[in-house]
Amino acid sequence: MYWKYVIKRVINGIVIYIILIFIFSALFNMQMEQTVRAQIDEVVKGEVMAQSTSGKWTPEQLMNWSKERKVYYTELYNLNKPVFERIVTRAVDTILFRYGKSTIIKSAFGERDVVKIIFETVPRTLLLFGTAAIIDVILGILIGIKKAQKPGKGFDKGTSIATMIVFGMPSWWLGMLMIMFFVYIIKVFPSGGMHSTPPPAGFMYHLDTLWHLTLPVLTLVIIGFWGRAFLIRNIVLSVLQDDYIMSARARGIPERKVLFGHALRTAAPPIVTMALLSLLVSVSGGILFESIFSWPGMGNLYWISVEQSDIPVLMGDLSFSTGLYICGLVILDLIYGFLDPRIKVGGKA
Amino acid sequence: MKLKDLRGSISEFWNEFRKVKSGLVGLGIFVFFLLLLIFEPVLAPFSETNTRWRDISYWDDNPQSAYPIWVNFFSAKKYAKSSVLKDPQVSEEAFGTNRMMTYTFEYDYQYDIAPSDLILKIQGTGAAMMDLTFTRPDGETVYLTSSNLKMVEGGVSRISVDKGSKSEAYDFLGGFESRDNMRKFQRSSIKPAAILFAKAQENMLIDPEPLKGKYTIQAAILLQRPEDTISNVELVVPGRVFGLLGTDAFKRDLFSGVLAGIKWALLIGLLTAIVSVMVGVIYGVISAYLGGWKDSAMQRVFEVFNSIPLLPVLIVMSAVFKPSIWNLILIMCIFYWTGSVKTVRSMGLQIKEETFIEATRALGASNFRIIFKHIIPLIIPYSFASMALFIPGAIVYEASISLLGLGDATIVTWGQILRDAYTGGAVINGIWWWVIPPGLMIAIMGMSFAFIGFALDKILHPKLRTR
Numbered sequence: 001m002y003w004k005y006v007i008k009r010v011i012n013g014i015v016i017y018i019i020l021i022f023i024f025s026a027l028f029n030m031q032m033e034q035t036v037r038a039q040i041d042e043v044v045k046g047e048v049m050a051q052s053t054s055g056k057w058t059p060e061q062l063m064n065w066s067k068e069r070k071v072y073y074t075e076l077y078n079l080n081k082p083v084f085e086r087i088v089t090r091a092v093d094t095i096l097f098r099y100g101k102s103t104i105i106k107s108a109f110g111e112r113d114v115v116k117i118i119f120e121t122v123p124r125t126l127l128l129f130g131t132a133a134i135i136d137v138i139l140g141i142l143i144g145i146k147k148a149q150k151p152g153k154g155f156d157k158g159t160s161i162a163t164m165i166v167f168g169m170p171s172w173w174l175g176m177l178m179i180m181f182f183v184y185i186i187k188v189f190p191s192g193g194m195h196s197t198p199p200p201a202g203f204m205y206h207l208d209t210l211w212h213l214t215l216p217v218l219t220l221v222i223i224g225f226w227g228r229a230f231l232i233r234n235i236v237l238s239v240l241q242d243d244y245i246m247s248a249r250a251r252g253i254p255e256r257k258v259l260f261g262h263a264l265r266t267a268a269p270p271i272v273t274m275a276l277l278s279l280l281v282s283v284s285g286g287i288l289f290e291s292i293f294s295w296p297g298m299g300n301l302y303w304i305s306v307e308q309s310d311i312p313v314l315m316g317d318l319s320f321s322t323g324l325y326i327c328g329l330v331i332l333d334l335i336y337g338f339l340d341p342r343i344k345v346g347g348k349a
Numbered sequence: 350m351k352l353k354d355l356r357g358s359i360s361e362f363w364n365e366f367r368k369v370k371s372g373l374v375g376l377g378i379f380v381f382f383l384l385l386l387i388f389e390p391v392l393a394p395f396s397e398t399n400t401r402w403r404d405i406s407y408w409d410d411n412p413q414s415a416y417p418i419w420v421n422f423f424s425a426k427k428y429a430k431s432s433v434l435k436d437p438q439v440s441e442e443a444f445g446t447n448r449m450m451t452y453t454f455e456y457d458y459q460y461d462i463a464p465s466d467l468i469l470k471i472q473g474t475g476a477a478m479m480d481l482t483f484t485r486p487d488g489e490t491v492y493l494t495s496s497n498l499k500m501v502e503g504g505v506s507r508i509s510v511d512k513g514s515k516s517e518a519y520d521f522l523g524g525f526e527s528r529d530n531m532r533k534f535q536r537s538s539i540k541p542a543a544i545l546f547a548k549a550q551e552n553m554l555i556d557p558e559p560l561k562g563k564y565t566i567q568a569a570i571l572l573q574r575p576e577d578t579i580s581n582v583e584l585v586v587p588g589r590v591f592g593l594l595g596t597d598a599f600k601r602d603l604f605s606g607v608l609a610g611i612k613w614a615l616l617i618g619l620l621t622a623i624v625s626v627m628v629g630v631i632y633g634v635i636s637a638y639l640g641g642w643k644d645s646a647m648q649r650v651f652e653v654f655n656s657i658p659l660l661p662v663l664i665v666m667s668a669v670f671k672p673s674i675w676n677l678i679l680i681m682c683i684f685y686w687t688g689s690v691k692t693v694r695s696m697g698l699q700i701k702e703e704t705f706i707e708a709t710r711a712l713g714a715s716n717f718r719i720i721f722k723h724i725i726p727l728i729i730p731y732s733f734a735s736m737a738l739f740i741p742g743a744i745v746y747e748a749s750i751s752l753l754g755l756g757d758a759t760i761v762t763w764g765q766i767l768r769d770a771y772t773g774g775a776v777i778n779g780i781w782w783w784v785i786p787p788g789l790m791i792a793i794m795g796m797s798f799a800f801i802g803f804a805l806d807k808i809l810h811p812k813l814r815t816r
Contacts, residue, residue: 016653020653161371163799167741168798169791169796170745170792173748173788176767284659287664306755314665322656
């Protein structure tokens with residue numbers, strides 16, 4: 001039964017991804033084609049230059065040849081087909097991860113393949129936001145349970161107010177302040193990036209990464225864990241009001257065991273979902289955060305490609321983050337269905 | 350619904366709301382923002398902030414990167430305030446057809462840290478020669494500059510000591526400063542104003558001691574033709590502190606900028622939240638009410654929209670289409686409405702089965718009438734909470750887009766000020782008064798709506814109330 005649900009949900013996700021890619025292709029078709037045309041012009045110009053230096057051809061021949069090459073490339077990239085067909089081919093290309101070549105940006109190895117540029121950044125983004133999310137959730141669980149234990153009391157109220165204070169605070173702004181304070185006033189942390197230059201070798205390499213990771217993660221946790229604690233409090237609070245908790249307490253089971261054994265067990269599925277969802281939201285919502293810390297992840301790639309107006313990288317980045325986001329949503333549903341047997345699998349939504 | 354009923358339900362609601370303290374605080378902050386918005390024309394020191402924020406000439410008389418004025422309360426050394434000296438003593442002498450006009454300004458200097466510049470502004474017509482002399486309380490006199498003025502009707506001639514008198518100040522310095530110290534600085538790298546207001550002694554370049562007292566600045570202007578005129582001679586003293594929030598590296602008054610950002614933040618937040626939540630409510634109710642395959646189809650469409658990562662799409666759309674602020678709001682509404690659909694749909698499914706809906710249907714009411722007249726008014730109050738909680742998100746999204754430099758360049762928003770601060774090196778140079786206020790405003794506005802939203806949530810969903 002569960003496997004049926006898994007397959008259904010995965011297919012659903014894939015279909016949505018394909019639809020979205022089609023929408024993006026249609027929306028941004030003009031822009032992409034402009035870039036491709038510019039790239040073709042550049043390539044043809046290079047070829048003509050190479051031929052003219054050899055000195056064998058007359059100017060007229062060169063002209064004709066350049067026209068021929070242009071027609072050849074236009075056909076190669078399907079630019080002579082009707083609009084609809086172009087959109088479809090672009091969408092299919094994107095779905096198959098054929099993002100094309102970048103105009104300016106290069107990967108660490110100097111490649112201009114957009115896929116390679118993006119794949120390079122994904123693990124870094126996951127490292128940053130994953131670490132922050134793990135710390136977030138652990139802190140959130142500890143504080144959330146404390147809050148739920150004595151709802152409405154000083155500690156609960158204080159932390160709730162803190163939740164609301166950071167509610168509308170842009171994480172990148174806090175990042176700027178943290179950099180100003182911890183990097184330029186008391187010089188404790190590096191100003192950004194992922195490694196020192198040159199990066200140290202061996203074990204020190206990892207320590208160096210950790211050192212660079214500390215400040216951004218600290219910022220993310222400061223912004224994030226209040227909200228996490230608030231949600232966990234609400235989840236645990238509604239569980240704590242159940243009868244079986246009362247009966248457990250009446251039987252004289254120690255409070256710690258009631259909280260962590262009984263209550264947290266029942267509250268686990270929504271907490272896990274929430275943790276994953278928060279990771280998803282913070283990755284998609286906090287992408288600009290990376291560029292403040294010059295963390296070379298996917299968010300920073302958005303920044304760079306916007307600054308240098310490198311459209312293919314921008315589009316590739318968008319398609320890939322959409323894919324990741326949908327993946328996350330699917331995994332979320334699957335885990336939820338797995339953890340909570342009360343969810344009717346295969347039933348109507 | 351009759352007016353009386355409405356008033357009754359509002360007062361009932363207010364009685365509930367009054368009990369939630371945090372909600373009242375949020376409401377208080379919101380009202381404060383509204384007041385600031387209404388009195389912006391009175392409060393803003395620079396009335397043309399909204400239209401000329403990016404016009405460098407408008408801000409030319411201000412000091413660059415000046416501290417907020419209240420820094421003087423906390424600092425042991427007092428920074429010079431900015432001021433404009435408007436009423437010089439005027440004397441006129443005639444030499445045949447030539448006239449010599451002398452304008453004498455008195456400047457009482459009682460600070461520890463010198464102003465950043467002295468700017469003489471002259472309006473008039475025709476050509477003139479001008480000598481600027483600077484007399485210090487200790488009797489030293491410095492000839493600052495002599496320049497030829499070519500004035501046109503309506504234009505303003507500006508003579509900046511900081512730009513034009515480096516050489517003269519350096520020569521003045523040479524009389525007192527040791528040779529070793531002199532060698533450390535180039536003629537072009539000194540700050541004339543800092544030297545002019547320092548005690549004439551050794552080390553005045555490196556560790557200047559302030560010379561307090563009355564300074565006299567004299568502008569002698571020689572007019573050669575009888576039809577030439579001079580008017581409105583002013584001496585601007587750009588200090589080291591300026592206004593409530595200081596100035597940025599482009600000499601703009603940050604208080605005016607932050608004040609101008611309020612209306613855009615409120616507009617973006619409220620409009621986006623109200624429109625998108627309303628769309629979500631209508632969509633959810635229609636989907637629940639119609640049921641069957643129409644419901645399924647609408648849910649599929651909802652799923653597609655719900656799977657879009659919002660900020661990346663916003664960034665790419667802004668980068669490609671370069672939208673104005675109105676189009677940006679529209680784009681945000683298009684992708685933002687999904688948040689409330691699920692809860693609204695489940696509520697709609699419940700309400701749909703109520704007997705009064707059945708009765709209305711039996712009376713022959715159309716679907717349209719049932720949905721908009723009977724179901725949606727019941728759900729609207731519950732959507733207020735999500736509206737309030739949507740607002741901060743919308744403001745932050747706009748700020749993020751602006752931070753990337755993709756915002757609407759015809760307006761002033763907090764995000765754009767932060768963009769300028771970030772690219773203008775405020776973080777590296779520690780210009781905290783450029784970074785903190787706009788971001789803090791975003792945070793405070795978000796906080797106020799969070800307070801209101803959570804309070805509404807508490808009232809409307811009593812399940813989460815603490816027992």
